[in-house]
Amino acid sequence: MNTPSVSLISPTGALGMGFPDETLERGIVLQPDFIACDAGSTDSGPFYLGASKPKLSRRAVLHDLRRLLRARQELGVPLVIGSCGTSGTDDGVNWVREMVLESAKEEGMSLKLGLIYSEQKPQKIAEAFKKDMVQSLPGAPSIDRESILKCSHIVAMMGHEPIVKALEEGCDVVLCGRASDTALFAAYPMMKGIAPGPVWHCGKTVECGAVCTTLPASGGVFAKIDDSGFSVEPLSEEAACTPMSLAAHTLYENADPNLFREPSGTLDTTNSSYHAINDRVTRVEGSVFHPERYTLKLEGSAFRGYQTVAIGGIRDPFIIRGVDAWRDGMMEHFKQRVQELTGFEVGREVNIEISFYGRDAVMGKTEPMQDQSAHELGILFTVTAPEQSVATDIARFVTHAGSHWSIPEWKGFISGIAFPFSPPEIERGPAYRFMLNHVLVPDSLFDPFRFSVEEVW
């Protein structure tokens, strides 16, 4: 008798990043039990959660989504999509839902659609904080009621539990708010009762599609999980899953390459072993999962001001030689001028940053070569203020006064910055910052989540 197993395809690392048609076709031939795909991340910074806007374009997401819906239809298996709209806010789930409805209508598909919302009202999180149900992770910024309420959006990262619930209700397509990437791939096999060690390690391995193969940009992978391990093979014929490529993927974007915390416990890959089945397929065994107290990671992002930036270049060796004094001099002037014109204080309501590309703009104070002189420096002005118009008004005199700021070597009026654009100021819109590195200890498994199921035809 065969041991029970579950198979899956992970078609791409992120919905909207694209994948070759033939890789999905190859995946369909392999008859997976389900398809899952991640659609979000905090990796691109606090804007997407703060503004509740997606990183990838609608046309890019729709292009991938439509193909996955067709594949799901052909196979008659569930499709799970996580962290809809990049940050997994309610807007993100609704954004992808509307694309599912549009595609289903165009293609004449009927399906049962499950939506799992994981956005949290700041007011509710503030109440949970008061009841000691919000706990900080190591190195978390200190928070209080006020900083929680300042968040424009807060999401709780779901594990497999809410997704299993939606699958058990017979949903063909499940759109998740913020979800652990791994949980998207763990839900179906957990529902089928496969051992959690191989399930979670498999999820960790395949979550980025072909990134765990020898050709990271080649599309997706197929995986098969049973109680003692899992095997992975690429959907591209050119790529391979080698023991090295799979083991190396546990490094990517993880602080600890052996321990991975999920809402229901920790995956431990310390004793995992990797064996090549053939030159394209590798099997992994020995992974374990330690159950722990159920917690949900919170992500919150707060508005911090509107920004206007200006970019220029400096070529005069005298300016470059004394660039710190030159910058400090103009910065003093800017502070007075901001106060005079707007009533705001630099360092409080208004922030002006000046960085020099070609010296230490990338590494800041940790730059080991900052004393090495360049023949040309790029200069970036970043003005942050409570209103866009204020940021731009400040940037307008900053670029003007900055470009004529004198140096001791020259007598008379200079023009010290080469601006490529007219006007040199560029409005960047709102800027946000991450506020929470905390977990929620919820009252119950599903308490923080809202479910909706609809028939689409």
Place this chain on the structure above:
Amino acid sequence: MSGASKTNLGMLASLIRSKNAGPFWITFDLMFDTEADFLRAVKAGVPSKRWIAETYRIPEEEVLLVQLPQARAIKFSFPRPRIQGDPGESDMYSGQQYAPLLDLPVE
């Protein structure tokens, strides 16, 4: 090649990269093509926790440094000195923070 004279990490490694590990951590991966190259770096003890702490100006006890023989990789991580996207951010993805590693001498 492991008996060869002095080299540096940039020459020895097949990939050196840095990246966010969530908004609050930064992580560095050093990969090697051969077991010999990997063991040579491990034996030389580069990068050391002390070097990492001094270079990135963080307390040594915050550095997590791991060797992964199965992936022929050395990995280190520490809490991001600035939360991703906070004022003064210069590298949103932390993708360009690894350059000082390249010149590290390896016996």
